[in-house]
Amino acid sequence: MLTLPTAEARLEPYRLTGAPLLPRAPRIPLTRTAFAAAHVVSDPLRERNPWDSRPAVDWETTLAFRSRLWDQGLHLAEAMDTAQRGMGVDWATALELIRRTLRAAKDHPMRPRVACGVGTDHKTGLATPEAILAAYTDQAEAIEAAGGQLILMASRAFTAIGAGPATYRQVYRRLIDQAAQPVILHWLGAMFDPALTGYWGSADLAQASDFVLQLIAENPAKVDGIKISLLDRRHEEQFRARLPEGVRLYTGDDFNYAPLIEGDGTRHSHALLGIFAAIAPAASQALEALAQGDSATYHRLLAPTVPLSREIFRAPTRFYKAGIAFLAWLNGHQRHFIMPAGFQSSRDITHYAQVFRLADQAGLLARPDLAETRMKTLLALHGIDS
Template sequence: MGNSLMLPRTGGGLYEYKLAGTAPIASPSVPLQGRIAFSAVHVVCDPFAEAEPLLGAAIDWQTTMAYRHHLWTLGLGVAEAMDTAQRGMGLDWVRAKELIGLSLKEANSVQGKIACGAGTDQLLPGPQVTIDEVIRAYEEQCEYIESRGGQVILMASRALAAAAKSPEDYERVYGTILRQASRPVILHWLGDMFDPALAGYWGERNVDAAMDVCLRIIHAHQDKVDGIKISLLDADKEVQMRRKLPNGVRMYTGDDFNYPDLILGDEQGYSHALLGIFDAIAPVAAAAIHALDQGDAAQYRALFDPTVPLSRHIFRRPTYAYKTGIVYMAYLNGHQSHFRMLGGAEGARSILHLAELFTLADQAGLLAQPELAVHRMKRVLALAGIE
């Protein structure tokens, strides 16, 4: 099938791209130890479902579960029903419940690490929503997860962002939910670059002021907080907050631009990981953290650093479209037979974007079966009129 293909270039025309010939990364065969590493994982839609993509979430459950088992075999944890799974962007609470229930059952069958997103997406955000309704929505989802033995990731709420009038509203909501939690939860601060509806979260537009509100909540309920994932794409802010966390509360980086430095850490600490990009770079992520476990920081950097250009590309503005690149990587690597997504989101990125993703994945050693990846890239190019 060959090791080259014609790819489109910006401004028009084609150029020949020859694959780098980088051998796929070998996955570790022992559990990861030094860092907790969750992958926020995608779902695979059912391309044969009768439901129109814009109207319903039809999921291929078998292939979706198979991908979670793939991550568990690498030693990674699964962060289920998060924004990477198109939560609130194609995946509603009804389907999320089914997804969470199935994933918890599968995790138990192999002792796989898993935590599940609890939000308020039963509610349509707007001025009609009350704080009490936000609390009840969170309670319903947390109870569903915990009643099945799962750990909760308390996701940021669009409904709360729309209903809250002050930081005190956030403190009331989070305080109520945390007091009821049966085991420590992971909080999630998702920046508005990922979801514009979350602008001004914690009741403050200024990031430092918002951080102060969040830290007050954590300090007041630290026995119920496992850690916090922040996704602000600002390494300095993450380190600043990490150093202010109470003892025993972890920082989980959600920074898909700066994760190698943040996970490696400094003389004052390090971040664990809860990252969407780990879905796309799972074998390298597992191998890099294993190298760190062995005290080999040079190998850690050699593995991780080439993935950063790919991650920055996948998460480029508009950042919320990153899920398209995540699923495209799964398609290129043979984890699913098609490039279709909930809500038709496979069309959220241009053919130029996907072509550059292909080259960056190749250069990072992330094309597990290069000939298959070339064949599938050519299929997608043909659909765009490039043959």
């Protein structure tokens, strides 16, 4: 029995009730491509000045977490915002992460895909389209040299200079056309990063959509797909219907992923989701059921994960990484709950208590006794006696 705080500042008893889902590999090929975006595990014994210096990474534990995702048939989106790019993890660390992950993927029996985030975060003061392009190209060349597919992450450099559509076209046209293999574009909404407000050169959603669809249509053979993280189901469905044949919509909607991935019978979304790293057993087994035409099981497995995801990704949404790492700690995938730059402090104890409840109810506390013990430790640090 635990005593958990509520959002109303009360303390209430809670007893674990969920039956854990056992992680396993899919028994048949999946009909949806699913990338999980994974976090980085710190090494707190080697961490120094966490706010001001490069993070100390526990590489063994970080890679073991990725291997567990691959074991369950999921692919990996590496060095994305889930890995705290620009929020505690610098480009040098991200590149080392990418290289280590790509080497590990080559040795994994599932032969997973690894797509890697390309940005401009190693440079500051990017005042011209040429400078932004050069910064992106630096990272793209390093990732391609390591054997990774490119995800062209949204860059704050554009909005910082008030870029219009012509600047976006100039930079993205070159990046897409010069890539060694088809790229994945990345549309991250302001709820994930307020500095990206007005991305694609317009604050009007319809105008921004028209622009990026035209950009894709100019060379669709070099665009694998686009990840959209706007938390707007209707917009994603409308956008998806306008994509050229063969270009995928990778949903980044951590609120509405279940119906978007299932689709409408004509079109469906694939997945590139941070929440899939936290709900891997449910996600993998639901996608297996969908591949078998078993919609009832698909929704039965995913339905209880949606309240959990909405809690983890609640506003301020950019702090969602803390919930991903918290569940990894509860489930024994890491020894501690310390994040690069002390990011675990971005959420409060009532949030963590609610994540604990919802993960239990979704069958996603793999080792209930361990999870309860660790939750009690966190509660005690907050002055709550269980």
